[in-house]
Amino acid sequence: MTQAPSLPLTGLKIVELGHYIAAPFATRLLADLGAEVIKVEPPGGDPVRGWGSSVDGNAVWFSVHGRNKLSVTLDLKKPEDRARLVALLKRADALIENFRAGYLERIGLGPDVLHAENPRLVIGRISGYGQDGPYRDKPAFGAIGEAMGGLRHLTANPGQTEYPPPRCGVSISDDLAGMYCAMAVIAACWQVKGDPTAKGRVVDVDLVSSVFSLMEGMLPEYGLFGWVRQPQGAAIKTAAPTNTYPCADGKWLCVAGNSDLIFKRLMAAIGQPAMAADPRFATNAGRCENVAELDAAIADWTRTQPAAEAEAILEAAEVPCSRLFDMADCANDPHFRDRGWVMEVADPLLGQVLHPAAPFRFDGVSPQAMVRWPGVGAGAHNDKVFAALERGETTPLSA
């Protein structure tokens, strides 16, 4: 019944035909989970390698974005390289791609062709709007996915007109689509595994409906009552007090004081015992009605304290709160270090770098063991992979 702790997807073989964020993020998660991922790049490499800062031409982000993957370069305009891709796909369990919808078909490598070669291949496809429908051929940008999916409308302060509603700060639509594609591809591989008659599925994931999937009860509420959810800033309309408050050092403190007991501790901690005892504020409903008065009292107090000190005072009073962590806060936090969420990795291209942990942990496997190697240069594994292909080897490869 016992076995050595291993990563769960050890033995699963994935080919990535990805660029930029969505498909490469999907395969990075699968690689963190233990799958063999062979990233197929054009001869010049994935253009994401040109993004952000670099050391000697090696992109810093790619150390994380490409970790645990093998990289080969192929020129899909050349028949012999397309044949090599097909050979790679014949030994694979799944393909993940994020070309524009229909591109694979145009280069003669649509799902029908690939399934004729490997009927059990799972094909995960990520596009802006999906593989069909009236907007299929529109160019896809992450920002458009956020706007159309309903998120950007909500990420705003009501009544604020001087500044636009901000991005949430990261490429969230690409990330979500990558996560859904990874999830759905593993599910399809689960279906195929152990069933000799099973056929590989085609999985269709898009940016817009990945964002739209997070809209909670807003769609049925619109359908039943015609309600259109409006932005609520940093507050939540149905719970009070929960908001983000300005501190003396220009930083912000997020406070979740919206349970009856926590509320009393919060008001005592900020020197407002009378408000803690006021029957108008005894229930969440009453606090929601009088939220402006509560927010003003809390902000009056936070403005007198630097964020870290206000946080320490409220923590001592057992009030859930957090200053808004920036990357220095994350990198130096004792819990982040203790849990291995921030770890040191030796990167031959960059030197000693910090990597974030995989966002899931498995019993018996340390976060460090889930980073088997950092991202490599484009084509670093051409010799190794193509030699294994020529020998007809099908066992999973590693760096």
Next chain:
Amino acid sequence: MTQAPSLPLTGLKIVELGHYIAAPFATRLLADLGAEVIKVEPPGGDPVRGWGSSVDGNAVWFSVHGRNKLSVTLDLKKPEDRARLVALLKRADALIENFRAGYLERIGLGPDVLHAENPRLVIGRISGYGQDGPYRDKPAFGAIGEAMGGLRHLTANPGQTEYPPPRCGVSISDDLAGMYCAMAVIAACWQVKGDPTAKGRVVDVDLVSSVFSLMEGMLPEYGLFGWVRQPQGAAIKTAAPTNTYPCADGKWLCVAGNSDLIFKRLMAAIGQPAMAADPRFATNAGRCENVAELDAAIADWTRTQPAAEAEAILEAAEVPCSRLFDMADCANDPHFRDRGWVMEVADPLLGQVLHPAAPFRFDGVSPQAMVRWPGVGAGAHNDKVFAALERGETTPLSA
């Protein structure tokens, strides 16, 4: 080689011990994928059933949040109900829970106990800060996960002090943790399937590092150079022009005009042919240097048009753009309807309601077929499930 199109996780059996968002969202995704999900609720039901609007006491959101799941009620304080839970887990492939870290152990149902009963059970656990580390026992709120994970710091307009950085508008840290847990649990089930010696894994997912996982290259850049990424509002510092612009009707238009060719089309469309031809703006680097001038010119034009008309003009010029869709825009958009992202579902508790599609599609299965039934009342399947348990049946159940 052929088989009737089916959902990929058909046959997989999941028990949910969840409340609020994270674990129930994880199991909703698994249920959309075809798994049997039995949601175990306390006698009063998951408190999320009290959130938001309702019809005759039935929460509107729960029609979506609980769809494709069976519901049973158990009082885990009673030994006979704990025994029923164990019987459910003996026939299951996986458990997903989001109690506070350590709660399962305190009620005598920790992983060791459960694995003694069912060694192959995969146990997915979602908590605020993880199952160990110095912050393990702090209370977890979604807002705190967003703040500590680094997202709230970025979701802001630089220099804006009058309003706090907004929430991104949805419970993003719970959603991300739920998605990662679903993904990791399927991976662990893949490992167990077909291997008679395999043991079920314990999967540890937390809110904070789920958010932190989206921080792109920011952690290695901080480690190498000491750089701390600051909020960039609706713009992206390294690409121009891409921003969100105010329109005549008070709405906003998101525009991604940051490639050389799209930029020229954009400037021509807004009546600025001289700027389209200006060599200062010929490259992205030049445009980034002069982004204030470009943003001002674009905003001067968008202010003269309602958002929908500005969008139509730029679309005709093949410039990627989108007004910020609210729920009415999503619900009535032809592509959303054509793709089945918005669909009509007959709900016995609510009447005709709108449901969002599952965020992944599989060949041969329509989005409609992935919604097998809407969310049911707490304990609606007590009789059915407990009778099957007593008969020792292990085949998957449906509503």
